[in-house]
Amino acid sequence: MVERDHPKITIKRQATLLSVNRTSMYRSAPPYYGYRRMTRALKNQGYPMNRKRVHRLMRLMGLEAVYPRDGQQPYGTIF
Incomplete structure (x- = not known):
């Protein structure tokens, strides 16, 4: 699970740890x-x-x- 407001781990780092593309973390349903x-x-x-x-x-x-x-x-x- 991604925490967008995490005080220490950036979204970029979380995406790397989860092995997912960072841009997919910003997408939502139209x-x-x-x-x-x-x-x-x-x-x-x-x-x-x-x-x-x-x-x-x-x-x-x-x-x-x-x-x-x-x-x-x-x-x-x-x-």
């Missing part, structure tokens, strides 16, 4: 992934989870998909 797409992505990576669990975990972590809300138009829409 912000447009809702619980359905996140469930599918996790299953494809070998994490068998159902949609209810993923939805609950996303709520606990404060993650939500970025998409136009009610009454808003997508960027660049011309009337």
Whole structure:
């Protein structure tokens, strides 16, 4: 597990110790992934989870998909 705020060991050193690429430690799911797409992505990576669990975990972590809300138009829409 990576500790981003570790007082003594840098992220670069942690990546070396874990034998992983440092850039992969900064990646997260794209912000447009809702619980359905996140469930599918996790299953494809070998994490068998159902949609209810993923939805609950996303709520606990404060993650939500970025998409136009009610009454808003997508960027660049011309009337």
